[in-house]
Amino acid sequence: xxxxxxxxxxxxxxxxxxxxxxxxxxxxxxxxxxxxxxxxxxxxxxxxxxxxxxxxxxxxxxxxxxxxxxxxxxxxxxxxxxxxxxxxxxxxxxxxxxxxxxxxxxxxxxxxxxxxxxxxxxxxxxxxxxxxxxxxxxxxxxxxxxxxxxxxxxxxxxxxxxxxxxxxxxxxxxxxxxxxxxxxxxxxxxxxxxxxxxxxxxxxxxxxxxxxxxxxxxxxxxxxxxxxxxxxxxxxxxxxxxxxxxxxxxxxxxxxxxxxxxxxxxxxxxxxxxxxxxxxxxxxxxxxxxxxxxxxxxxxxxxxxxxxxxxxxxxxxxxxxxxxxxxxxxxxxxxxxxxxxxxxxxxxxxxxxxxxxxxxxxxxxxxxxxxxxxxxxxxxxxxxx
Amino acid sequence: xxxxxxxxxxxxxxxxxxxxxxxxxxxxxxxxxxxxxxxxxxxxxxxxxxxxxxxxxxxxxxxxxxxxxxxxxxxxxxxxxxxxxxxxxxxxxxxxxxxxxxxxxxxxxxxxxxxxxxxxxxxxx
Ligand SMILES: Cc1ncc(COP(=O)(O)O)c(C=O)c1O
Ligand SMILES: [Zn+2]
Numbered sequence: 001x002x003x004x005x006x007x008x009x010x011x012x013x014x015x016x017x018x019x020x021x022x023x024x025x026x027x028x029x030x031x032x033x034x035x036x037x038x039x040x041x042x043x044x045x046x047x048x049x050x051x052x053x054x055x056x057x058x059x060x061x062x063x064x065x066x067x068x069x070x071x072x073x074x075x076x077x078x079x080x081x082x083x084x085x086x087x088x089x090x091x092x093x094x095x096x097x098x099x100x101x102x103x104x105x106x107x108x109x110x111x112x113x114x115x116x117x118x119x120x121x122x123x124x125x126x127x128x129x130x131x132x133x134x135x136x137x138x139x140x141x142x143x144x145x146x147x148x149x150x151x152x153x154x155x156x157x158x159x160x161x162x163x164x165x166x167x168x169x170x171x172x173x174x175x176x177x178x179x180x181x182x183x184x185x186x187x188x189x190x191x192x193x194x195x196x197x198x199x200x201x202x203x204x205x206x207x208x209x210x211x212x213x214x215x216x217x218x219x220x221x222x223x224x225x226x227x228x229x230x231x232x233x234x235x236x237x238x239x240x241x242x243x244x245x246x247x248x249x250x251x252x253x254x255x256x257x258x259x260x261x262x263x264x265x266x267x268x269x270x271x272x273x274x275x276x277x278x279x280x281x282x283x284x285x286x287x288x289x290x291x292x293x294x295x296x297x298x299x300x301x302x303x304x305x306x307x308x309x310x311x312x313x314x315x316x317x318x319x320x321x322x323x324x325x326x327x328x329x330x331x332x333x334x335x336x337x338x339x340x341x342x343x344x345x346x347x348x349x350x351x352x353x354x355x356x357x358x359x360x361x362x363x364x365x366x367x368x369x370x371x372x373x374x375x376x377x378x379x380x381x382x383x384x385x
Numbered sequence: 386x387x388x389x390x391x392x393x394x395x396x397x398x399x400x401x402x403x404x405x406x407x408x409x410x411x412x413x414x415x416x417x418x419x420x421x422x423x424x425x426x427x428x429x430x431x432x433x434x435x436x437x438x439x440x441x442x443x444x445x446x447x448x449x450x451x452x453x454x455x456x457x458x459x460x461x462x463x464x465x466x467x468x469x470x471x472x473x474x475x476x477x478x479x480x481x482x483x484x485x486x487x488x489x490x491x492x493x494x495x496x497x498x499x500x501x502x503x504x505x506x507x508x509x510x
Contacts, residue, residue, distance in 0.1 A: 302441065303419055303441055305444055306446075309387075309395060324442070331419065341416075343416035379439055379440060379447070380439060380440070381422070381423040
């Protein structure tokens with residue numbers, strides 16, 4: 001039995017068309033983009049073209065795109081870069097309790113360095129209230145970072161509204177769009193953002209390459225010093241093949257977006273409906289503003305890792321916010337921030353769909369999960385059938 | 386990540402359930418950290434005749450609970466009290482380092498059940 005992969009929020013397989021576009025840049029067009037001779041110029045051209053493509057897809061200008069080693073670096077560069085460049089103007093930063101650790105830990109690290117941090121709460125569906133952003137803004141607030149959609153529960157934030165508030169106040173606004181790039185239509189002007197992070201491996205591109213959009217006029221101190229690449233904002237010889245792959249994957253995702261989204265939503269809603277039929281099951285996140293590929297539920301009385309192991313034995317790959325899968329003692333900070341108890345949060349299951357998943361796979365998954373849940377409940381001391 | 390022995394006990398847990406008129410019951414862990422084990426024992430002439438368990442927890446938690454029921458059946462109470470979390474992990478051919486703490490509580494649960502038994506059955510001279 002081949003594996004049914006339902007963890008596309010973790011990563012996605014590289015598309016063959018993307019691999020094909022990348023291949024020449026490993027050994028044929030291998031020149032260093034900074035070199036003046038032909039091979040260097042051709043590599044440089046490939047970079048320019050990729051940058052134009054990404055900028056176009058975001059409604060940005062080419063010089064506003066910085067390529068990075070992934071989503072984590074893009075978010076770190078946005079947050080630390082702005083914080084360092086503007087620290088004489090103010091030292092206050094606002095973020096939310098449900099950010100990915102690439103954002104949350106970068107902000108908490110800045111706090112250790114003497115910055116002041118406000119971490120906004122979310123409601124039970126995982127929404128940040130734009131009004132709470134308004135109230136948290138201070139005279140010395142330099143940066144607000146709120147993710148576009150959450151990687152665990154799929155809640156899509158009202159980024160346009162938050163962005164308008166932050167802009168009116170005169171602070172900068174970063175959004176972590178790692179889970180929405182390639183899935184939702186992104187336009188930096190409509191979103192009212194000054195900085196936006198994305199990562200290629202979430203949309204069928206290669207791992208280890210991402211991009212940061214930085215609106216013209218926003219200054220950044222680099223994380224990596226050493227060369228003039230990326231307009232001195234990110235030193236190091238560029239990952240040419242990876243960047244070409246990112247642009248190709250982003251382009252394909254955008255071209256097929258409508259069709260793929262319809263497919264994902266159909267499968268997602270089928271899964272949500274089927275899982276909700278299991279007693280003592282709670283859907284996490286919003287049903288209205290939800291990523292088209294995200295399913296996240298808690299099955300009461302059972303623990304997530306034992307659920308995942310059982311799913312794996314049936315050839316199904318998913319993920320959980322249980323402490324036992326994260327290597328920490330606490331379950332998902334996202335589910336806890338949404339007000340779930342530890343006990344319930346340990347029993348979470350996230351299934352994230354992709355373009356290659358089928359109706360038959362969803363049907364099979366919906367046959368197997370109730371059996372597994374029932375079996376684990378039968379051995380749970382918390383469950384009284 | 387897990388040894389074959391752990392996966393064997395996880396997929397095929399032994400002695401799952403409750404004992405209706407148990408002589409001793411022990412429960413350890415809490416929902417906060419994600420592992421709770423409950424063990425029931427049946428004792429005759431100072432020997433453990435039967436052990437059953439119910440566990441809320443990860444693969445390691447379920448496997449350690451299962452294997453300790455096999456380790457304890459047939460032992461005297463004194464012998465059973467000698468079983469440690471470490472010897473349970475050894476019986477399972479090792480546990481991942483992260484699982485040694487929270488999920489490896491089966492020996493504590495068994496000892497709690499024995500203690501419960503001793504409290505209910507004080508030795509009268
Ligand atoms: C919301 C979010 N932000 C940031 C990241 C980090 O991206 P990368 O794996 O490319 O560093 C991820 C991926 O796990 C993510 O889901
Ligand atoms: Zn555990």
